[in-house]
Structures are given as structure tokens and as C-alpha cells.
Amino acid sequence: MTDHATDTSPADRGYLTDKGFRSWALTLDHKRIGVLYLFTTLFFFLVGGVIALLMRLELLTPGPSLMNDHTYNVLFTLHGAIMIFLFIIPGIPSGLGNFFIPLLIGARDVAFPRLNLLSYWVFIGGIVVILASLVSPMDTGWTFYTPYSAKTGAAVATLSFGIFLVGMSSILTGLNFIVTTHRLRAPGLTWMRLPLFIWGMYATSIIQVLATPVVGITFLLLAAERLFGVGFFDPAKGGDPLLFQHFFWFYSHPVVYVMILPAMGIISEVIPVFSRKAIFGYRAIAYSSLAIAFIGFLVWGHHMFVSGMSPVAGVIFSFLTFFVAVPTGVKVFNWIATLYRGSITFESPMLYALTFIFLFIIGGLTGPFLGALATNVHLHDTYFVVAHFHYTMMGGTVMGLFAGLHYWFPKMTGRMLNETVAKLAWAVTFVGFNATFFVMFIMGYHGMPRRYAEYLPKYHADNVFATAGSWILAVGVAIMFANFVWGMLRGEKAGANPWRGLTLEWQTPSPPPTENFEEIPTVTDWPYGYGKKVVCR
Amino acid sequence: MTAQRTYIAIWLALLVLTGITWGVSYLDLGLGNAAAALAIASLKAALVALYFMHLRNEGRLVWAFALFPLGFLALIIFGTLSDTLFR
Numbered sequence: 034m035t036d037h038a039t040d041t042s043p044a045d046r047g048y049l050t051d052k053g054f055r056s057w058a059l060t061l062d063h064k065r066i067g068v069l070y071l072f073t074t075l076f077f078f079l080v081g082g083v084i085a086l087l088m089r090l091e092l093l094t095p096g097p098s099l100m101n102d103h104t105y106n107v108l109f110t111l112h113g114a115i116m117i118f119l120f121i122i123p124g125i126p127s128g129l130g131n132f133f134i135p136l137l138i139g140a141r142d143v144a145f146p147r148l149n150l151l152s153y154w155v156f157i158g159g160i161v162v163i164l165a166s167l168v169s170p171m172d173t174g175w176t177f178y179t180p181y182s183a184k185t186g187a188a189v190a191t192l193s194f195g196i197f198l199v200g201m202s203s204i205l206t207g208l209n210f211i212v213t214t215h216r217l218r219a220p221g222l223t224w225m226r227l228p229l230f231i232w233g234m235y236a237t238s239i240i241q242v243l244a245t246p247v248v249g250i251t252f253l254l255l256a257a258e259r260l261f262g263v264g265f266f267d268p269a270k271g272g273d274p275l276l277f278q279h280f281f282w283f284y285s286h287p288v289v290y291v292m293i294l295p296a297m298g299i300i301s302e303v304i305p306v307f308s309r310k311a312i313f314g315y316r317a318i319a320y321s322s323l324a325i326a327f328i329g330f331l332v333w334g335h336h337m338f339v340s341g342m343s344p345v346a347g348v349i350f351s352f353l354t355f356f357v358a359v360p361t362g363v364k365v366f367n368w369i370a371t372l373y374r375g376s377i378t379f380e381s382p383m384l385y386a387l388t389f390i391f392l393f394i395i396g397g398l399t400g401p402f403l404g405a406l407a408t409n410v411h412l413h414d415t416y417f418v419v420a421h422f423h424y425t426m427m428g429g430t431v432m433g434l435f436a437g438l439h440y441w442f443p444k445m446t447g448r449m450l451n452e453t454v455a456k457l458a459w460a461v462t463f464v465g466f467n468a469t470f471f472v473m474f475i476m477g478y479h480g481m482p483r484r485y486a487e488y489l490p491k492y493h494a495d496n497v498f499a500t501a502g503s504w505i506l507a508v509g510v511a512i513m514f515a516n517f518v519w520g521m522l523r524g525e526k527a528g529a530n531p532w533r534g535l536t537l538e539w540q541t542p543s544p545p546p547t548e549n550f551e552e553i554p555t556v557t558d559w560p561y562g563y564g565k566k567v568v569c570r
Numbered sequence: 571m572t573a574q575r576t577y578i579a580i581w582l583a584l585l586v587l588t589g590i591t592w593g594v595s596y597l598d599l600g601l602g603n604a605a606a607a608l609a610i611a612s613l614k615a616a617l618v619a620l621y622f623m624h625l626r627n628e629g630r631l632v633w634a635f636a637l638f639p640l641g642f643l644a645l646i647i648f649g650t651l652s653d654t655l656f657r
């Protein structure tokens with residue numbers, strides 16, 4: 034068992050056998066491209082995290098201490114832009130999606146391997162441009178609202194061009210996944226037998242393809258306004274500043290589902306495996322992904338209630354917003370029904386998956402407060418919003434990503450993580466997360482505005498609490514990453530199917546060979562038939 | 571051969587339509603100017619998609635994927651109008 038073999042024969046190393054820069058930089062293997070994405074996005078998660086720690090340190094005391102106000106503005110802009118555009122949007126789709134979509138549908142690769150490599154390098158190109166914009170760093174917030182973004186001296190055009198490139202990469206990936214899902218499923222793998230992660234990724238890809246062009250063009254318009262003085266958003270030139278917000282949120286609301294749907298897909302894989310029970314309501318979960326993707330396009334105006342938008346539009350958007358909760362509720366209900374009377378075990382992937390459900394419910398239930406017109410006026414741009422989206426994005430998506438990383442680590446590396454350390458990291462992260470963000474609901478409710486480097490002394494205690502929490506959180510995440518590094522180098526050999534899962538990726542060695550499967554498997558049943566044989570519906 | 575002839579015909583049609591767009595811009599039709607320009611542009615886009623991009627010969631699934639974004643374009647226009655019209 035514990036011969037953590039240092040002498041791995043080439044055969045065991047599967048797709049990892051080849052070494053050297055070229056074999057990675059020019060690879061057409063979806064698994065390697067997935068790994069490249071994972072390393073890149075996780076690196077930016079750490080960068081964004083360090084910036085967040087600096088911001089929390091500044092907020093430890095009411096007055097100015099560590100930095101001046103301009104630096105603070107730059108930091109929250111960078112934190113937001115990095116976390117959103119370089120980590121959470123590409124993280125699961127391009128990282129775990131690239132790695133696992135072909136494996137889960139029994140294919141040898143994605144439909145367009147070269148396009149896949151291109152999209153990775155376009156992504157890197159975007160990052161380089163974004164780094165170039167640091168010569169005069171942005172201070173607009175990650176939303177780039179006009180008219181300020183059209184006037185500030187910072188390198189708005191450069192940064193938005195970088196994000197334009199990152200968006201291109203995202204469109205190409207989405208396109209690739211849609212075609213892959215349609216064309217490359219193994220024989221017998223009907224739509225109603227697809228693993229739910231694939232359904233989540235399919236819905237995600239549709240949003241990426243339909244929504245991303247809008248933000249790309251919006252940023253080009255912004256650049257045109259700044260560089261050539263064309264009046265799209267400047268009222269003095271016949272433009273409309275709210276038009277920018279309409280365009281921006283037409284992308285950015287649906288894109289929160291690019292962030293969350295893949296994570297929901299991961300949860301739908303992990304929960305049945307660790308409760309040894311067929312997923313409850315397969316069809317409902319599958320279709321609710323599509324429903325979320327669709328309804329997500331109807332509600333962008335709920336970010337603009339107090340922007341001076343017309344009251345009629347406000348009422349319409351508020352009304353529509355409540356519909357998103359329905360398919361989301363369906364999913365949560367079905368996960369919990371799957372747990373009911375299952376043979377639950379608490380390995381690290383399961384701990385993170387349950388944490389996802391717990392934190393996402395808190396994040397989700399605070400959404401309607403913001404979606405309702407009247408309460409939004411009170412809560413808008415306060416720490417309540419910050420708490421809400423950190424509970425959904427970090428408590429939801431990031432915990433889902435962590436669940437996926439722990440779940441699929443053996444498949445990706447051929448080695449196991451240290452479970453004890455993984456559980457310790459989980460416990461510390463869980464405590465740290467809630468200590469950091471829960472008080473923000475209270476601060477926000479009491480009126481502390483977001484995006485300010487200073488605050489009234491009455492919020493001092495809350496802020497000390499949150500800053501202390503952020504350090505606990507950082508320790509938890511650090512332990513987790515240390516465990517990843519240790520596992521990659523020293524972990525026990527995993528074997529093909531350590532969790533005894535039924536989906537196709539477990540039917541091939543760990544790490545998988547470059548061709549994924551010796552022989553393309555034929556599928557005769559759905560992948561959730563634990564315990565009793567379930568007749569496919 | 572015939573395929574090439576079709577392409578050339580479509581290309582000429584596009585040129586003619588461009589000419590018409592240019593001509594119409596000299597007439598004073600008020601709001602009609604914008605409407606005419608948009609109508610002609612849509613017609614041109616449709617010709618390009620149907621013939622140059624071979625949409626004409628594609629199956630229903632590809633049609634669905636091609637028309638879907640038009641629905642979203644309509645959505646963003648109506649959503650934004652619901653704001654500007656009542657402001």
C-alpha cells in the first residue's frame with residue numbers, strides 16, 4: 034500500500050509521461066490544457082487572495098493606516114477583476130471542464146484540440162495585456178462604470194482590451210464544449226444518461242457563447258469613447274451612461290451562472306458517490322441548469338435599481354429576478370433528497386460539497402433581499418452585497434471547485450491526498466470563511482458602504498472580527514495548497530477508482546493515458562445506479 | 571460552376587444594397603432613415619449567412635443555434651428600451 038513509489042514507471046504516469054516546456058506549451062491533449070488552466074487560475078486565486086488580505090488589514094482600523102485611498106481603490110479593483118475574470122470565470126470551466134468533459138463522455142479529446150490550445154494562449158495573451166495595464170492601475174472597480182471609467186487617468190482601455198481577449202478565450206472554450214457534447218459522446222451515452230457535470234457545463238457554455246460577445250463589444254465601445262471621443266456613454270455627446278450599465282449587466286448577470294453552474298455540476302457528481310445513492314430527480318437537475326441559464330438572461334436590471342433607471346423597468350426586473358430562485362431551489366432540494374437515507378461518508382470532497390450546499394443556501398436566501406426593489410434601496414452598495422456575493426461565489430463556487438479538486442485529484446495525478454490534512458484544512462477554511470463574511474451581512478444591514486477605505490468608528494468591532502477571520506481563512510487555504518503539493522509529490526498511489534464512482538472517468542487508469550481510453554466504452558446505463566440497478570429513465 | 575455563379579450574384583446584390591443604403595441617406599425620411607438603413611443591413615446579413623456561410627444547407631440544429639442569438643439581441647434591445655422609454 035504505502036510504497037509511495039518514487040520510481041514511477043513511465044506507464045503509470047499516463048498523460049504526464051512527456052516532460053519539458055514544449056510538451057506542455059504545444060500540447061493538444063485536453064488534460065494537459067486543463068492542467069495549464071488550473072495552475073494559471075489557481076495562481077491568480079492566490080494573487081487575488083493576497084490583495085484581499087491587504088485590504089482587510091487596511092480595514093482593521095477606521096482611519097487610514099496601511100495605504101492611501103487611491104491605493105485602496107486600485108486594490109479593490111484588482112481584487113475584483115482578478116477574481117472574476119482570471120479565476121472564477123475560467124477556473125472550473127476551462128480547468129476541470131477541459132480535463133473531465135472528454136473523460137466523462139468517453140471521448141479521446143475535445144472536438145477541436147487546436148482551438149483549445151489557441152484559447153489557452155489567447156487567455157495568456159489577455160493576462161499579459163492586463164499586466165501591462167498596471168503601469169497606471171485602474172481604480173474604477175471591476176464594473177468599469179461610465180462616466181468615471183471614460184474619464185479617469187488610469188489605463189482603462191488597456192485593461193478592458195485584456196479582458197476582451199480573456200473573453201474571446203472563454204467564447205472559444207464554450208464553443209468547443211458545445212460541439213464536443215453534441216458530437217463525441219460514447220456509443221449509448223444518450224442525453225438522459227449524461228453525468229450532471231456535463232449538463233452543467235453545457236448550460237455554462239451556452240451562456241459563454243451568447244453573453245460574452247456583449248461585454249467584449251461594450252469594452253470596445255468604452256475604448257472608442259476614451260481614445261476617439263465617440264459619444265456612446267457621455268450625455269454631452271448624445272450618449273447615455275446607463276447604456277453602459279445595461280450592456281455590462283446583460284453580460285455580468287448571466288455570467289454569475291458561468292461561475293456557479295459548473296460548481297453545481299460538481300456537487301451533483303460528488304453527492305451521489307459519497308452517499309452511495311442514485312441522484313434524486315436527475316431530469317429536474319439537468320433541465321434546471323438550462324432553465325437557470327435562460328432566466329439568467331432576463332434579470333440584469335436588478336443591479337441598476339438605484340442607478341436612475343426608469344421605475345417601470347425596475348419593477349419588471351425585480352419581478353423577473355424572483356424566478357431565478359425556482360430552478361436553483363429545485364437543485365438544492367434534489368441534493369438534499371439524495372442525501373436522505375443515503376450511506377453518507379465524510380471524505381474531504383464530500384465535506385466541501387456539503388459546505389457548498391450550506392453556504393450557498395445562505396448566499397441564495399440573501400439574494401431576494403437585494404432583488405426586491407424596496408429592500409435593495411437600503412442595501413445597495415453596502416457590505417450586505419459584499420457578503421451576499423462572497424457567500425454565493427466563494428462559499429458556493431470556490432467550495433465547489435475545492436470539492437472537485439479533492440474528488441478528482443487522484444484521477445489527475447494518480448495519487449491520493451492526505452485525508453487528515455485535507456479535513457483539517459477544510460475545518461479551518463470553514464471557520465475562517467464564516468468569520469470573515471457573516472459579519473458583513475450585519476455591517477451592511479447597519480449601513481456600512483462598500484468600496485471605502487475608511488469607515489465610522491461604530492463599525493470597528495465588526496471589522497476587527499472580519500479581518501481576524503480573513504487570516505484564519507488564509508491559513509486554511511494555505512494548508513490545503515500544501516496538501517496538494519505534498520500529494521502530487523508524495524501521495525499514496527491512487528488506483529483507477531478510489532471512490533468507487535460509476536462515471537466513465539473512473540473506468541480508465543489514474544492518471545489517464547494520453548488517449549484516455551484503451552477502447553471507447555459503450556454505455557448501457559446511467560451513471561448513478563448505486564445500490565440497486567436503476568432502470569434508465 | 572453554378573455555385574460560383576450564385577456567389578457572384580449574391581456579391582453583386584450586396585454591392586447594390588450598399589449603393590441603396592448610400593442613396594437613401596440623401597433622402598430626408600426622419601426616423602425612416604434609420605429604419606431603412608437597418609432593414610437593408612439586416613437583409614445583407616441574411617444573404618451572407620444564408621449563402622456565404624451556407625446556413626441554407628444546414629440542418630435544424632444549426633438553424634436553431636443560429637437564430638438563438640437573434641432572440642437574445644431582441645431581448646437586450648427590449649430590456650434597454652423598457653428603461654429608456656419610461657425614463
Ligand code: HEM
Nearest residue numbers: 289293335336397400401403404412413414418422425426
Ligand atoms: C448564483 C450565484 C450568484 C452569484 C455568483 C452572484 C454574484 C453577485 C455579484 C458579484 C454581485 C455584485 C455586483 C456589484 O458589484 O454591484 C451581486 C449582486 C446582486 N445579486 Fe447576486 N449572485 C448570485 C445569485 C443571486 C441571486 C439568486 C439573486 C436574487 C434572487 C441575486 C441578486 C443580486 C442582486 C439584486 C444584486 C445587486 C445588489 C446591488 O447592487 O444592490 N444574486 N451578485
Ligand SMILES: [Cu+2]
Nearest residue numbers: 286333335336
Ligand atoms: Cu444579477
